[in-house]
Amino acid sequence: MMDAWTLIRFLHIVALAFFVGGQLVLVVAIVPAVRRAGDDALMRDVARRFGIGSLVAILVLVATGAAMASHLGRWHDSVLQVKLMLVVLVGVLIVFHITSPNSRALSMLVFLGSLAIVWLGVELAH
Numbered sequence: 001m002m003d004a005w006t007l008i009r010f011l012h013i014v015a016l017a018f019f020v021g022g023q024l025v026l027v028v029a030i031v032p033a034v035r036r037a038g039d040d041a042l043m044r045d046v047a048r049r050f051g052i053g054s055l056v057a058i059l060v061l062v063a064t065g066a067a068m069a070s071h072l073g074r075w076h077d078s079v080l081q082v083k084l085m086l087v088v089l090v091g092v093l094i095v096f097h098i099t100s101p102n103s104r105a106l107s108m109l110v111f112l113g114s115l116a117i118v119w120l121g122v123e124l125a126h
Contacts (some may be wrong), residue, residue: 008064015060020118022050046055083120086113
C-alpha cells in the first residue's frame, strides 16, 4: 500500500518529468520542425498549450517540494537553498521568455536552469 509521502514524491517526479521533459522535446524536436515549416501560429499554439501544462506542473512542484522540505526538515540545507534560488531565477527567466518568445537565448537559459534544478534535486535525494 502506498503511503502519502510516496504519492507526494511521485507527483513531484511526474511534474518534473512534464516540465523538464517537455522542454527537452521542444528544444530538440518541436521548435526546429515548426520553425522550418515557418508556421508561427502553430508555434504559438504549442507554446500556449505547453505553458498551461507547465504552470500546473510548477504549482505541483512547489506544493510537493515545500511539503517534502518541511516533512524532512530540509529548509536550512544549503543544496536546497541553491535549488530554490535557481527556481526563482528560472521563474524570472520564464517571465522574460513570455514577453520575448522568440529569444533562443532565454529558451536555453530556462532549459539549462531547469536541468541544474533537477541535478540539485538528485543531490537532495540521497
